Amino acid sequence: MMPAASREFQVMAKPIGALCNLGCDYCYYLDKQRLYPDTPAPRMPDDLLEAYIVQYIAASPRPLINFQWHGGEPTLLGLDYFQKIVALERAHQPAGRRITNGLQTNGTLLDEEWCRFLAAEGFFVGLSLDGPQALHDRHRVTKGQKPTHKQVMRAFRLLQQHRVRSDILCVVHADNAGSPMAVYRFFKEIGAQHLQFLPFVEPLRDGSGGVTPHSVPAEAYGAFLCAIFDEWVRQDVGRVTVQIFDEAARPACGLPHALCHFREECGDVPVVEHNGDFYSCDHFVDPAHRLGNLRETRLVDLVDSAPQLDFGRAKRQALPRYCRECDVLALCNGGCPKDRFIRTPDGEPGLNYLCAGFKRFFTHSRPHLDRLAAVWRAGQPMERLMREVRAAGQLAAQQAGRNALCPCGSGRKYKKCCLGKPAC
Secondary structure (H helix, E strand, C coil): CCCCCCCCCCCEECCCCCCCCECCCCCCCHHHHHHCCCCCCCCCCHHHHHHHHHHHHHHCCCCEEEEEECCCCHHHHCHHHHHHHHHHHHHHCCCCCEEEEEEEECCCCCCHHHHHHHHHCCCEEEEECCCCHHHHCCCCEECCCCECHHHHHHHHHHHHHCCCEEEEEEEECCCCCCCHHHHHHHHHHHCCCEEEEEECCCECCCCCCCECCCCCCHHHHHHHHHHHHHHHHHHCCCCCEEHHHHHHHCCCCCCCCCCHHHCCCCCCCCEECCCCEEECCCCCCCHHHEEEECCCCCHHHHHCCHHHHHHHHHHHHCCCHHHHCCCCHHHHCCCCHHHCCEECCCCCEEECCCHHHHHHHHHHHHHHHHHHHHHHHCCCCHHHHHHHHHHHHHHHHHHCCCCCECCCCCCCEHHHCCCCCCCC
C-alpha cells in the first residue's frame, strides 16, 4: 500500500495540456505547448489516467479527496473522457472516503448533456468570465478573434439551471480595472454568488521590472478591489463570496490562509501534465521546475521531495526586508513568487509587482474585516456588520464637505460621487 503525503496538497491535473479552443491574448499557459512540440493534440492516455487517480487517492492524507481538472480547455477531451474519470474514481474509491471533482473551463463547449453530468456527479465548476460583454470580449476570444461572451453566458445559465456549484474567475487587466462597479454589479445582476478577481501580470522579458500593456497596474488593482469591497461590505456580506475578501478576513478570524498566494509558504499546488510530468506550480511549468514523471516516480514522492519542499519554503525565505517589516505582511506574505520581480524602495530585489495594490486594499479593508471577525466570533448575523457600515457611512456623509473625498472610499470628491444619492 502506498503511503500518504506528509502534508495536504492539491494537484492541478492537465490531461489535455495547454490545448485550448480559445486564443485569449493574456493566457499564460498557451505557450506551454512549446514544451511538447511533438504532441500537437495532447491527451492523457487511459493507463496513465488510471495510475494518476490511484496514486492521487493513495497520497491524499485526508478523508476528502478532491481532484482538480484544468487545461488548456479540459472539455475538449469530451464528456466520455470525464465519464471515464468518474468511473475510475469509483472503482478505486476507498471505503469511508469521499471523492469530489473540480473543473476549470471557459464554458464555450458546455451544453445540456455536460451540465446534467456535472450536476449528477457533484462537480464544482470554475467559469472564466471577465464581466460585461464589452470588457469580456476584449481578450476572451476564439482563435479566429471572434467574441465569446454570448457562449459563456449561455454556459453560466445552464450551470444555474442545473444547479451546478460554480464560481466566476474574472481576470483583472488593464482594460477592466478602471470599471470595478460595472464588473461587480454585472456579476450581481446575473446572480453570480462566488467570485475570484485574478490580477493579470505579465513581466517584460528584458528584466527591467516593467510589464506588458495588458497587465493591470498595481495601484489600479488595489483601487479596483477597494471599490468593490466598499459596496460588498455595505450590501453583500453573506450573499456574495469574493475570494480575496475571504482571504483578507482569515487572519482576523484566527484562521490560516487557504490560498497559496497569501500563505507564508507554498509548493502544495503542483501540476501534473498530460504525459505525467510533475511541475512545482502552475506558474512554474518550465524545465527548471520539472521534478519528475509519474511513470518513473510515485506522486507521493514528488509531492514530498526535497526540491518541492524547498520551492515552497523559498516563498518565505526570499522575502525582502521591506516585506518582513510591512504592516500587512500577515495578510499577503509577499504574494505569489511569480510576481516578485521589482525592487523595494531601498533597492532590494524580490518585491511583488502588486505590492502597492495589495497594501492599499489590505489597509483599506482591515478595519471592517476586524469588525467582521468580531461579529463572526460572537455568532451574530452578518447583517449587523452591514448595518453598522451603512450607518457610519451616512454619518460621515452628513459631515462631509462638498469638496471632501467621498466617504464611500471611491477616491472622488463627495459632490462628484454620492452627494444627493440615496445612502447605500
